[in-house]
Amino acid sequence: MNLKARKMVATGDHAAAYGALLANVDVVAAYPITPQTLIVEDFATFVDDGITDAEFIMVESEHSAMSACIGAAAAGSRTFTATSSQGLALMHEMLPIASGLHLPIVMPVVNRTVAAPIGIWCEYNDIMPQRDSGWIIGFIEDNQEVLDMVLMGYKIAEHHDVLLPFMFGLDAFILSHTVEPVEAPSSDEVMKFLPSYKPIASLDPDKPMAIGTFTPPEYIQEERYQTDKCMRNAKRIIKNVTKEFADVFGRNYHGLIEEYKTDDADVILITLGTVTGTARDVVDELRGRGIKAGLVKLRFFRPFPVEEVRMLIERENIKAIGVYDRSVSYGVGGPLYIEVKNSLYGYDLPIINFLAGIGGRDVVKGDVEKMYKILQDVKDGKTRKDIVWINTRGVKE
Amino acid sequence: MDKYERGERMNLKNLPDDEYFTPGHTACPGCAAPIIVRNMMKILGKDTVIYTPANCLLVFGGTYPYIAWKVPYFHEAFENTGSSISGAARALKKQGKKVTVVGIAGDGGTYDIGIQALSGAAERNEDVIYVCYDNEAYMNTGIQRSGSTPYGAETTTTPAGKKILGKLRHKKDMAEIMRAHDIPYVATASISHIADFLKKVEKMKNIEGFRYFHVLSPCPTGWRYDPSKTVEIARKAVDSGMWTLYEAEYGEITNIYKPKKKIPVEEYIRGQGRFRHMTPEMIEELQRWVDRKWERLYGEKP
Numbered sequence: 001m002n003l004k005a006r007k008m009v010a011t012g013d014h015a016a017a018y019g020a021l022l023a024n025v026d027v028v029a030a031y032p033i034t035p036q037t038l039i040v041e042d043f044a045t046f047v048d049d050g051i052t053d054a055e056f057i058m059v060e061s062e063h064s065a066m067s068a069c070i071g072a073a074a075a076g077s078r079t080f081t082a083t084s085s086q087g088l089a090l091m092h093e094m095l096p097i098a099s100g101l102h103l104p105i106v107m108p109v110v111n112r113t114v115a116a117p118i119g120i121w122c123e124y125n126d127i128m129p130q131r132d133s134g135w136i137i138g139f140i141e142d143n144q145e146v147l148d149m150v151l152m153g154y155k156i157a158e159h160h161d162v163l164l165p166f167m168f169g170l171d172a173f174i175l176s177h178t179v180e181p182v183e184a185p186s187s188d189e190v191m192k193f194l195p196s197y198k199p200i201a202s203l204d205p206d207k208p209m210a211i212g213t214f215t216p217p218e219y220i221q222e223e224r225y226q227t228d229k230c231m232r233n234a235k236r237i238i239k240n241v242t243k244e245f246a247d248v249f250g251r252n253y254h255g256l257i258e259e260y261k262t263d264d265a266d267v268i269l270i271t272l273g274t275v276t277g278t279a280r281d282v283v284d285e286l287r288g289r290g291i292k293a294g295l296v297k298l299r300f301f302r303p304f305p306v307e308e309v310r311m312l313i314e315r316e317n318i319k320a321i322g323v324y325d326r327s328v329s330y331g332v333g334g335p336l337y338i339e340v341k342n343s344l345y346g347y348d349l350p351i352i353n354f355l356a357g358i359g360g361r362d363v364v365k366g367d368v369e370k371m372y373k374i375l376q377d378v379k380d381g382k383t384r385k386d387i388v389w390i391n392t393r394g395v396k397e
Numbered sequence: 398m399d400k401y402e403r404g405e406r407m408n409l410k411n412l413p414d415d416e417y418f419t420p421g422h423t424a425c426p427g428c429a430a431p432i433i434v435r436n437m438m439k440i441l442g443k444d445t446v447i448y449t450p451a452n453c454l455l456v457f458g459g460t461y462p463y464i465a466w467k468v469p470y471f472h473e474a475f476e477n478t479g480s481s482i483s484g485a486a487r488a489l490k491k492q493g494k495k496v497t498v499v500g501i502a503g504d505g506g507t508y509d510i511g512i513q514a515l516s517g518a519a520e521r522n523e524d525v526i527y528v529c530y531d532n533e534a535y536m537n538t539g540i541q542r543s544g545s546t547p548y549g550a551e552t553t554t555t556p557a558g559k560k561i562l563g564k565l566r567h568k569k570d571m572a573e574i575m576r577a578h579d580i581p582y583v584a585t586a587s588i589s590h591i592a593d594f595l596k597k598v599e600k601m602k603n604i605e606g607f608r609y610f611h612v613l614s615p616c617p618t619g620w621r622y623d624p625s626k627t628v629e630i631a632r633k634a635v636d637s638g639m640w641t642l643y644e645a646e647y648g649e650i651t652n653i654y655k656p657k658k659k660i661p662v663e664e665y666i667r668g669q670g671r672f673r674h675m676t677p678e679m680i681e682e683l684q685r686w687v688d689r690k691w692e693r694l695y696g697e698k699p
Binding site: 026027029053054055057058059060061063064065067068069070071072073074075076077079093094097203204205207208209210211212213214215216219 | 443444445446448455456459460461462464466467468469470471472473474476477479480481482483484485486487488489490491492496513514516517520521523
């Protein structure tokens with residue numbers, strides 16, 4: 001494979017498939033689901049056009065997709081799949097098996113509503129229930145980051161201090177089916193950054209071993225401890241790999257979180273995914289009006305950047321925090337809100353949860369402006385409501 | 398060069414001495430599964446990778462850290478034997494390795510929860526061997542009925558009650574379903590006909606593509622019979638027509654064993670506690686099912 005560096009106009013799905021191609025994956029096992037379909041279609045085209053000699057297993061379900069990926073990764077190959085929504089839910093059983101066996105599979109998840117009612121648009125209630133699966137979970141802002149995240153994903157996941165599978169969410173349609181300019185590095189450059197996968201153990205008749213077998217209580221707790229340790233190690237490795245990526249390719253993603261105009265901000269909004277771009281524009285406009293608004297984009301949900309979030313608060317300029325969630329843990333609040341509150345336990349600071357864009361509803365600048373307005377009011381002591389549903393029929397904001 | 402490599406036809410005399418499924422496992426006395434696995438592995442040999450889903454074999458052959466397998470062996474979950482072995486086989490193919498990848502599932506993992514992944518792998522004609530050792534119920538979880546449990550049999554979920562006596566439905570014909578997949582090889586076998594069993598294993602080892610190997614696996618614990626009778630019961634299953642031995646290539650039956658003398662099904666079920674409650678009418682119904690199957694497979698009335 002000898003792919004030259006090029007500028008593409010690519011959908012998020014194409015960026016994901018092209019990332020897998022550049023990562024020189026050995027085995028892909030996948031099942032089509034809207035809006036992930038373009039990823040499998042594009043990869044099938046790479047195979048049928050002879051651009052890659054990867055094995056592509058077109059399985060009969062997502063459960064089988066993940067099962068085949070686990071089998072392939074256990075046999076020592078670099079393995080890729082992609083899914084969305086109901087497909088991720090169907091895979092749910094297999095996810096902790098991939099992490100328990102420490103197999104560095106990389107999987108873009110095109111975030112889509114989970115039924116009922118059935119919908120195909122962006123929502124995070126597909127990926128959030130995978131929180132405790134032992135997978136690294138990232139989120140994406142734009143199509144360039146999709147391609148880059150596949151490459152960084154393997155580098156992070158295959159690191160011997162991590163050895164965990166890696167999923168990242170990209171927003172349905174907003175990224176998956178929308179074209180943006182994407183710079184693709186050459187396969188030679190990628191090879192230097194991401195050499196071939198060297199497994200530490202695999203299904204090898206010359207070195208027979210049992211993988212994933214029936215295990216009594218005398219041994220399982222240690223495995224859990226080790227996986228927890230791997231996830232904690234991942235924070236350090238993510239930072240190192242992000243830095244290395246910036247050195248090689250010139251694009252810096254700043255590790256676990258990315259801050260925007262937070263230095264002197266008195267209110268900040270914490271976001272995941274594409275709403276970050278909208279919020280950046282809003283912050284610029286508010287700054288023009290003299291409002292000290294800041295923004296923090298979380299790039300990873302697992303491992304959760306507890307220390308990074310706490311360090312923001314240590315600076316003492318921040319008086320109110322807003323947390324944007326695109327899914328809800330019923331009766332409690334958004335999953336990100338829960339995590340931020342957990343991280344800031346012991347700090348006396350208002351944390352407001354904004355639930356918006358659920359079921360794929362657009363989050364427009366006006367919605368984000370409302371969030372900042374509410375944060376200003378909270379800061380000034382004029383209002384205090386912890387969980388706010390934005391742009392929801394019959395609900396007062 | 399061993400006997401197999403010299404191209405001699407496999408039989409009991411030239412069966413390799415090598416053991417890849419070793420003693421010390423914890424199967425119940427009289428269990429047919431280790432007999433199946435041990436003999437099969439002698440022929441499949443060293444360059445084999447084994448997958449077992451959730452089943453008795455997983456537990457009695459591989460409870461960490463006591464592993465009876467001398468070849469690489471893995472487990473993921475229950476319903477995914479077909480897809481797990483697909484992944485491993487494709488990866489090893491991509492690495493250029495000549496390794497036989499074999500999944501060994503029970504009847505629950507094949508007929509019921511695993512049929513989707515199995516059917517998918519067969520349709521794709523993955524280069525793997527799928528073995529179903531069929532003990533006609535969920536034995537590992539404590540003898541619950543499966544799609545393979547025969548009519549009338551008592552299990553813990555089809556008890557012989559005051560109103561309903563055992564299972565109301567007949568056994569699903571899994572090998573016939575696999576035959577409909579147009580795959581290179583489908584074979585049924587029995588430990589009672591060991592020479593036939595060995596020849597089939599030898600044959601399928603050298604076939605490329607999807608191979609389905611289905612072996613009846615009498616279970617003294619679940620079927621409630623004297624553990625010394627396992628081979629005898631397996632033989633009666635064949636002689637009564639409850640279990641039929643054949644080979645099929647690309648859907649066509651190429652070889653079928655016909656018992657010299659067909660025994661009544663009553664003779665097969667006698668001595669098995671799981672059928673003890675059956676009324677004469679129920680035994681007649683089971684016999685009618687056997688006769689229908691016989692006519693379908695042999696093309697003549699019994």
